[in-house]
Amino acid sequence: MVKVTFILKKTEYIGFKAIGHAGFSKKGEDVVCAGVSSCIIGGLNAIENIDSFDISIIEGDVSCLLKENKEISGHDKIVLETIRTQLLTIEKEYGKYIQYREERIG
Numbered sequence: 765m766v767k768v769t770f771i772l773k774k775t776e777y778i779g780f781k782a783i784g785h786a787g788f789s790k791k792g793e794d795v796v797c798a799g800v801s802s803c804i805i806g807g808l809n810a811i812e813n814i815d816s817f818d819i820s821i822i823e824g825d826v827s828c829l830l831k832e833n834k835e836i837s838g839h840d841k842i843v844l845e846t847i848r849t850q851l852l853t854i855e856k857e858y859g860k861y862i863q864y865r866e867e868r869i870g
Contacts, residue, residue, distance in 0.1 A: 766800050766862040773870045777844045779829035796861040807847035812839045
C-alpha cells in the first residue's frame with residue numbers, strides 16, 4: 765500500500781512524504797504505484813525553486829519538504845496542490861492501494 769502524507773504549516777502545504785510504492789506489486793496495485801510515481805516525479809520536475817526544498821528519493825520512498833527559513837513561491841504552491849489533487853483522485857478510485865492523510869506542523 766502507498767501511504768502519502770501532505771504536510772501543512774498553518775494553512776499552507778509545504779511538502780509531502782510517499783512511502784510504499786517501490787518494488788514488485790500485485791495486479792491492480794502496480795497501476796496505482798505507477799500512477800503515484802508519475803504524479804510525484806512529474807510534479808517534482810515542475811518545481812521552480814528546487815533549492816528551497818529538501819527532496820529525497822530512496823528506493824521508491826519520496827519526501828519533499830520546504831527548507832527552514834524558505835518561502836514557497838506561488839508557482840510551487842500550485843505544483844504541490846496539483847500533486848495533492850492527483851493523488852487524491854487516485855485514492856478515490858483505488859483506496860484499497862493508497863492512503864492519504866495530512867499532518868500539521870508549526
